[in-house]
Amino acid sequence: MDKRIYQVYELLLAEYGHQNWWPADTPWEVCMGTVLTQNTSWTNVEKAIDNFKALGAMSAEEVLQLEDQVIEEAIRPSGYYRIKKKRLRSVAHWWIDNRDKVPAGCSDEEIQHWRHSLLDVHGVGEETADCILLYCFNLPTFVIDTYTKRMVHRHLGMKANMKYGKLQRIFMESLPRDVALFNDFHALIVANSKVGCPNKKCLDNCSLRLINE
DNA sequence: CACCAGGCAAGTA
DNA sequence: TACTTGCATGGT
Numbered sequence: 001m002d003k004r005i006y007q008v009y010e011l012l013l014a015e016y017g018h019q020n021w022w023p024a025d026t027p028w029e030v031c032m033g034t035v036l037t038q039n040t041s042w043t044n045v046e047k048a049i050d051n052f053k054a055l056g057a058m059s060a061e062e063v064l065q066l067e068d069q070v071i072e073e074a075i076r077p078s079g080y081y082r083i084k085k086k087r088l089r090s091v092a093h094w095w096i097d098n099r100d101k102v103p104a105g106c107s108d109e110e111i112q113h114w115r116h117s118l119l120d121v122h123g124v125g126e127e128t129a130d131c132i133l134l135y136c137f138n139l140p141t142f143v144i145d146t147y148t149k150r151m152v153h154r155h156l157g158m159k160a161n162m163k164y165g166k167l168q169r170i171f172m173e174s175l176p177r178d179v180a181l182f183n184d185f186h187a188l189i190v191a192n193s194k195v196g197c198p199n200k201k202c203l204d205n206c207s208l209r210l211i212n213e
Numbered sequence: 214c215a216c217c218a219g220g221c222a223a224g225t226a
Numbered sequence: 227t228a229c230t231t232g233c234a235t236g237g238t
């Protein structure tokens with residue numbers, strides 16, 4: 001239990017306000033976004049998603065109908081188009097098979113079951129799995145990304161290169177089990193990490209206090 | 214010009 | 227288990 005974690009959330013919330021993630025019209029669009037945004041800027045992902053909308057491929061079923069070359073051209077602006085074509089297809093299959101089986105309210109054991117199910121999908125790692133659980137299904141799992149690791153290293157003096165599961169456990173043990181909070185906090189960390197963000201230093205002024213507490 | 218962006222899988226030591 | 231590399235485009 002690290003009280004500083006919640007303090008960071010309060011500071012970021014005061015600085016940026018609620019983020020209202022994930023920016024998308026439907027759960028499947030969220031799911032598609034989690035794959036397309038892997039190591040890719042969101043502005044590029046928006047172009048790709050607009051391409052799918054222009055093709056009338058707004059569902060997983062419709063995406064799977066697209067020819068190889070068509071789907072590659074749609075993905076192209078978001079990069080890695082050959083790899084992401086395969087990943088998007090495998091995630092679409094998982095989505096069709098499982099979207100209606102995931103319960104709205106879930107025990108921690110059930111969440112782990114669906115997390116493992118997602119990790120078995122080609123192209124889904126820990127962060128993408130947690131993004132799908134949190135932002136598609138509103139299940140309380142905390143998303144860790146490179147920004148989160150960087151932030152706890154810089155501002156809380158934690159080890160750099162912490163393993164995903166260890167850092168995730170620290171966050172989840174230090175925060176109330178609250179989907180809206182998990183949703184907002186991860187989005188706030190991203191907002192605070194964006195290049196050219198003018199408020200980026202909002203944690204710097206209090207970093208000593210946070211580390212020494 | 215270099216560097217980064219809401220990672221992952223596959224290969225090597 | 228713990229690194230390293232390829233993947234691709236668009237913005238700064």
